[in-house]
């Protein structure tokens with residue numbers, strides 16, 4: 001059987017603000033995971049429109065398309081085209097799970113939730129000639145899943161070919177996050193067996209790994225055994241976790257010993273009112289600066305995530321946030337305009353209040369205001385968000401935050417990482433065009449090499465209260 005797997009490009013890929021490098025980071029891991037259930041005799045073609053021109057002139061028997069919110073319209077167009085040609089088209093992913101009724105007219109079969117149990121079930125039915133229209137995932141396990149078909153991934157087109165997920169979901173319930181909606185009807189947080197996770201790591205060449213798990217430290221027992229097992233592997237890795245998990249116990253030290261060098265942390269907001277609106281209870285009354293200092297003392301760089309536009313935000317929130325990030329030597333920052341994704345609790349409450357301004361999903365890229373704001377006007381929010389990016393990544397701020405680390409090595413790493421990420425677009429574009437992105441991996445690995453800072457009262461010069469307590 002001829003099988004085509006497609007990750008259509010997100011709408012923002014056509015925007016003048018599109019940074020090609022941002023979409024050439026990670027390969028389509030979800031589709032490569034599903035491909036593992038196909039038969040070795042199947043002829044498989046996996047295409048990622050972010051890094052290649054789609055070939056739509058072929059004639060596959062089965063087409064799988066992964067649907068995110070801002071590629072949904074494009075995904076539907078591709079699906080319609082293949083169905084007209086007689087292919088059997090199936091759709092799944094976050095957006096299909098949020099809005100199955102919207103997706104259904106464009107597919108022969110749709111899937112809600114993770115695919116590890118439903119896709120093999122579908123394949124059996126499909127082969128028997130009795131596929132259903134909808135498959136809902138309810139059994140959630142990562143045990144006995146076949147090894148991801150990484151051979152289908154065109155590694156040289158990605159900066160970070162070694163992306164990996166060893167858990168699914170998250171133990172928390174933030175109102176703006178897709179997580180509860182996506183995992184509805186079954187477990188919302190579960191892990192691989194540690195040995196399976198270690199075996200998957202062993203299969204990855206080179207040193208660098210990027211864990212795409214929502215919260216790698218979410219299950220302390222699992223994470224402890226994982227880090228224990230990784231100790232001798234000489235890996236360097238990046239991951240995501242909460243403020244709370246950085247502050248609790250000594251898991252973060254174990255992670256650092258196993259090779260953790262950079263962490264994505266969801267600070268989101270400093271306002272307790274906003275945290276309550278976002279149901280981000282795990283951040284309430286947590287000392288953000290203490291978390292930052294602890295990570296820096298372990299030589300771990302920080303990618304801070306911040307959301308603008310929650311109801312308690314005022315016009316000063318942008319400057320306050322940027323100043324905090326710079327003064328606390330956050331290496332990179334990801335700012336988002338609050339976006340009520342369909343299916344989330346935030347969306348439901350905004351819809352009830354009549355605050356959803358558009359249902360054009362192409363605009364739901366966290367760079368645009370799609371809801372009725374309260375504390376700020378939509379223009380203030382958009383302008384403040386744009387300003388925050390410009391200001392945080394100005395050379396003066398990059399220098400300022402880099403040189404506030406104690407260790408020279410950490411200063412240089414910060415400078416290279418933040419400057420390299422945001423300031424060398426033509427170089428990135430050249431590397432993408434010439435298919436040489438993967439040659440940057442050794443440089444990334446050396447930037448992520450070990451550094452140990454002295455424990456001092458670093459960053460006591462914050463402009464705003466050290467914690468998010470009122």
Ligand code: B12
Pocket residue numbers: 010022023025026027028029030031033034064065066067068069070071090091092093094095111113114115116119165177178212213214335336341364365366367
């Ligand atoms: C990698 C990643 C990206 C990549 C995506 C491209 C790629 N190459 O994969 C890039 C960098 C482009 C990206 C961009 C953004 N992202 Co992102 N990203 C992720 C991340 C970290 C990992 C995705 C992943 O690989 N998961 C692991 C695999 C195994 O799972 P999966 O892809 O979901 O696939 C499974 C199922 O969905 C299902 N499935 C999927 N497709 C199909 C198809 C069929 C036919 C079937 C049967 C099943 C099926 O089966 C798979 C196996 O279970 C997730 C968080 C997460 N942990 O999932 C966030 C996440 C998806 N991103 C998110 C966000 C907010 C963004 C941005 C808006 C951020 C920004 N401000 O720029 C943008 C734009 C996204 C958009 N507009 O929709 C949000 C939600 C987005 C949404 N609701 O659509 C997430 C969930 C993070 C979070 N917790 O908030 N992202």
Ligand code: SF4
Pocket residue numbers: 169170171172173174177178179214215242266
């Ligand atoms: S902690 Fe992160 S992944 Fe977990 S529910 Fe909140 S936003 Fe989602």
